[in-house]
Amino acid sequence: MARIVSLAALLGAWQYLSGRDNIYFVPPVQDAASSLWNEVVNGNLLRPALQTGALALTGFLLALVIGTVVGVLIAVFRPVSYVLEPIMSASNATPIAVLIPIIGIYLGLGFSGKVAIVFLFCVFAVSMNTTSGIREIKSGILEMTRAYCVTGWRRYRDVIVPAAMPALMAGVRISAGRAVQGALTAELLLAVSGLGLYLMNAGNRYDVPDLVAGTVFVSAAAFLALHLAGRWEGHVLRWRTDLKN
Amino acid sequence: MTATSTVIAPPSRAAGAAHAATLARERRRKWTYRAVFWAALLLAWEVAARRAGPRFLPTLESIAVDGMSGFFTNGFVVPFLDSWLQLFIGFAIALAVTIPLGVLLGWSRLPNVVLMPYVNGLFVTPTAALLPLVILFAGTDLTFRVVVVILFAFYYPLVNTATGVRQTAGGLRDLSSTLCMSKLAAFRKVVVPAATPYILVGVRLGLAAAVQGMVIAELWVLTGTGEVLKNLAQFRRLSEFFAIVILIVALALLLTGLLRLIEIRLARRGMVSAGES
Amino acid sequence: MTVSSATGGVETRGATDSRPYIDVRDVGMSFASKSDDVIIIDGLSFTVADGEFCSIVGPSGCGKSTALRIIDGLTPPTSGEVRVGARTVTGPSLDVGFVFQQYNLLPWRTVAGNVALSLESIGTPKKDRPGKAREWLDVVGLGHVADYYPSQISGGMQQRVGLARALALEPRVLLMDEPFGAVDAQTRLLMQEQLLQIWEQRACTVVFVTHDIEEALYLSDRVLVMAAKPGRMVADIEVSFPRPRAMSVRSDPGFVRMKDEIWDLLHPGHGA
Numbered sequence: 062m063a064r065i066v067s068l069a070a071l072l073g074a075w076q077y078l079s080g081r082d083n084i085y086f087v088p089p090v091q092d093a094a095s096s097l098w099n100e101v102v103n104g105n106l107l108r109p110a111l112q113t114g115a116l117a118l119t120g121f122l123l124a125l126v127i128g129t130v131v132g133v134l135i136a137v138f139r140p141v142s143y144v145l146e147p148i149m150s151a152s153n154a155t156p157i158a159v160l161i162p163i164i165g166i167y168l169g170l171g172f173s174g175k176v177a178i179v180f181l182f183c184v185f186a187v188s189m190n191t192t193s194g195i196r197e198i199k200s201g202i203l204e205m206t207r208a209y210c211v212t213g214w215r216r217y218r219d220v221i222v223p224a225a226m227p228a229l230m231a232g233v234r235i236s237a238g239r240a241v242q243g244a245l246t247a248e249l250l251l252a253v254s255g256l257g258l259y260l261m262n263a264g265n266r267y268d269v270p271d272l273v274a275g276t277v278f279v280s281a282a283a284f285l286a287l288h289l290a291g292r293w294e295g296h297v298l299r300w301r302t303d304l305k306n
Numbered sequence: 307m308t309a310t311s312t313v314i315a316p317p318s319r320a321a322g323a324a325h326a327a328t329l330a331r332e333r334r335r336k337w338t339y340r341a342v343f344w345a346a347l348l349l350a351w352e353v354a355a356r357r358a359g360p361r362f363l364p365t366l367e368s369i370a371v372d373g374m375s376g377f378f379t380n381g382f383v384v385p386f387l388d389s390w391l392q393l394f395i396g397f398a399i400a401l402a403v404t405i406p407l408g409v410l411l412g413w414s415r416l417p418n419v420v421l422m423p424y425v426n427g428l429f430v431t432p433t434a435a436l437l438p439l440v441i442l443f444a445g446t447d448l449t450f451r452v453v454v455v456i457l458f459a460f461y462y463p464l465v466n467t468a469t470g471v472r473q474t475a476g477g478l479r480d481l482s483s484t485l486c487m488s489k490l491a492a493f494r495k496v497v498v499p500a501a502t503p504y505i506l507v508g509v510r511l512g513l514a515a516a517v518q519g520m521v522i523a524e525l526w527v528l529t530g531t532g533e534v535l536k537n538l539a540q541f542r543r544l545s546e547f548f549a550i551v552i553l554i555v556a557l558a559l560l561l562t563g564l565l566r567l568i569e570i571r572l573a574r575r576g577m578v579s580a581g582e583s
Numbered sequence: 584m585t586v587s588s589a590t591g592g593v594e595t596r597g598a599t600d601s602r603p604y605i606d607v608r609d610v611g612m613s614f615a616s617k618s619d620d621v622i623i624i625d626g627l628s629f630t631v632a633d634g635e636f637c638s639i640v641g642p643s644g645c646g647k648s649t650a651l652r653i654i655d656g657l658t659p660p661t662s663g664e665v666r667v668g669a670r671t672v673t674g675p676s677l678d679v680g681f682v683f684q685q686y687n688l689l690p691w692r693t694v695a696g697n698v699a700l701s702l703e704s705i706g707t708p709k710k711d712r713p714g715k716a717r718e719w720l721d722v723v724g725l726g727h728v729a730d731y732y733p734s735q736i737s738g739g740m741q742q743r744v745g746l747a748r749a750l751a752l753e754p755r756v757l758l759m760d761e762p763f764g765a766v767d768a769q770t771r772l773l774m775q776e777q778l779l780q781i782w783e784q785r786a787c788t789v790v791f792v793t794h795d796i797e798e799a800l801y802l803s804d805r806v807l808v809m810a811a812k813p814g815r816m817v818a819d820i821e822v823s824f825p826r827p828r829a830m831s832v833r834s835d836p837g838f839v840r841m842k843d844e845i846w847d848l849l850h851p852g853h854g855a
Binding site: 066067071143144147154155156159160161162163165166238245256257260263264267269272273276279280283 | 335336339340343344362416419420421423424427429430431432433434435436437438439441442443510511513514517518520521522525526535536538539540542544547551554555558559561562563
């Protein structure tokens with residue numbers, strides 16, 4: 062109820078602002094809404110969205126595979142953790158975007174350059190979560206594993222991997238958001254394409270309804286990506302009855 | 307909570323005070339591994355740089371000498387400092403708004419119900435996608451950069467503060483009524499100390515996001531350090547480019563490291579007082 | 584009833600069969616700390632006969648759980664050795680089932696799946712596993728929750744799953760580490776009774792660690808009493824109440840007297 066009231070208040074304020082002459086950058090609500098509807102229906106938004114989606118998904122999957130492997134190596138082999146852990150903890154504070162101007166030199170301004178940005182946005186969250194997931198497996202579970210002679214390949218398949226899964230899936234969820242972030246950043250700053258191109262064109266035309274529509278659309282797409290990641294997480298962790306509500 | 311799940315350190319599983327000698331040996335081993343690996347990495351960089359040439363990969367020497375001296379003599383210091391100044395302005399505004407708001411969100415239910423969907427919505431929305439819109443009403447000057455920094459940085463301080471306050475708020479109401487403490491006194495004596503570690507983590511994560519925001523904003527409108535970086539890359543003045551990147555990253559690490567140090571200090575104090583009681 | 588010092592060796596019991604199946608020989612456990620060596624267990628020796636139900640009681644920190652882990656091979660002793668059957672223990676083996684205080688079920692597997700873990704270890708063919716798991720769950724009376732996840736059932740039920748998992752190995756020896764320590768008092772009594780029924784039907788050797796004197800007396804043929812600092816054995820007590828035992832044995836005057844005596848052993852200087 063309170064949410065409905067607040068949403069109404071927000072839309073009301075938006076509508077009021079759009080009526081003021083000196084504020085040209087707020088379009089009337091109905092203009093933005095109809096623009097969103099038209100641009101979705103005629104495919105002007107969906108076509109670039111596919112391009113952006115492919116970019117985000119590629120970088121995300123690449124980060125998922127490599128991040129998991131690196132995370133496991135750090136957790137299992139001490140020398141690897143000694144060597145790589147400083148990079149992992151530094152990655153939190155490092156602005157990946159500083160590399161954007163030179164990625165083109167090494168990987169070009171095409172798909173691979175943009176994938177590299179998405180990858181860098183995601184990979185650290187995946188590997189750090191994987192590492193902590195494995196390290197934080199309850200010692201009792203590991204002891205049980207030994208007592209019941211669950212060894213070799215079975216130890217990993219039946220115990221280590223499923224036990225680390227909650228943390229790994231948390232990494233997946235975080236990365237899903239970052240993948241969309243990274244894709245949009247790459248499409249606006251490295252080589253304009255996809256939804257980034259759409260937004261930039263709308264901005265350059267001063268077509269504010271289209272720009273607002275595009276932004277709302279991007280936001281919805283990001284929501285969808287996170288929602289899908291959450292669904293996947295819920296499916297993988299269906300044994301976690303505490304997550305159900 | 308997702309916001310901090312990547313940064314909470316795993317609990318130490320060292321068995322008591324045992325194996326002091328083994329630990330010392332292990333520490334030596336750790337630094338040996340690190341030294342060898344990092345030396346090898348730098349060597350590999352150097353070899354690759356000498357083969358690829360300065361227009362592709364600058365040598366370590368040229369980064370350290372040409373790059374760093376170029377930074378000071380070619381007029382990059384002013385935009386560099388300018389960028390950080392605007393970062394701090396934006397970040398200070400972000401904190402001034404988000405920490406009180408976070409306290410409110412953690413303290414009472416209604417604002418939480420009403421506002422959290424928007425907070426999460428704004429967090430989920432790729433911030434880069436907001437740039438074309440922000441530019442329309444904020445221009446390309448100080449306001450723009452400050453707004454972008456705020457958009458990047460607001461989430462973690464806000465949500466972590468709310469979480470920290472919420473953790474104590476429930477029990478606190480009982481406590482303040484049992485001890486006949488005034489709400490305000492209880493707030494000052496219980497909530498603030500209990501929430502401080504959460505807030506600090508939030509500030510640290512927010513600062514990291516703010517630096518990212520600064521870089522992205524400046525690359526988008528081409529001002530300050532962003533413009534410098536873009537130009538240096540375009541003209542393949544890579545030794546200067548890498549020198550500036552190193553300075554930015556070093557400064558970001560230094561600042562977040564300082565915050566981390568404060569966190570550890572506080573945690574240690576908390577542990578001592580918990581042990582005494 | 585015999586109360587005797589057992590630090591030096593093993594009291595030969597008057598029981599009918601006393602072929603030792605578990606043989607703990609002068610086991611010591613210590614670790615080096617900053618200042619000096621901390622001795623967890625000092626010169627522990629005892630045997631457990633084939634098919635015997637033997638409990639170890641003692642205060643916390645006396646090393647009783649460590650002793651159990653050494654018997655299983657989870658922890659290597661710093662001195663001495665343990666023999667189980669013809670085997671010198673060097674690590675966990677599938678002829679020994681272990682029941683943990685904290686259950687240690689795999690939360691991502693169903694109740695039946697947790698029992699199946701044992702079946703996988705002993706190489707039961709895949710197609711036979713669901714049926715077998717179900718059979719073992721029926722033994723502990725949990726057939727009806729086979730498809731639940733551990734988080735969906737109570738702690739007492741989780742521990743019965745832990746017991747079914749141990750039984751599924753069809754082990755010669757069952758090692759139980761305060762298995763009912765985290766279970767509420769009423770459930771605990773019911774589980775003790777059920778455990779006795781199960782044990783009486785399949786003659787396996789049990790070593791049962793607990794801090795509950797009454798529990799130890801009710802369940803066991805023999806109670807070993809340990810003391811702390813350093814962990815060592817102070818008494819080896821035969822418990823000869825007839826089996827099957829009813830719950831009412833707890834109010835038998837002889838039972839109460841033995842309980843008091845063990846209490847005195849555990850708390851020298853505090854009258855019962």
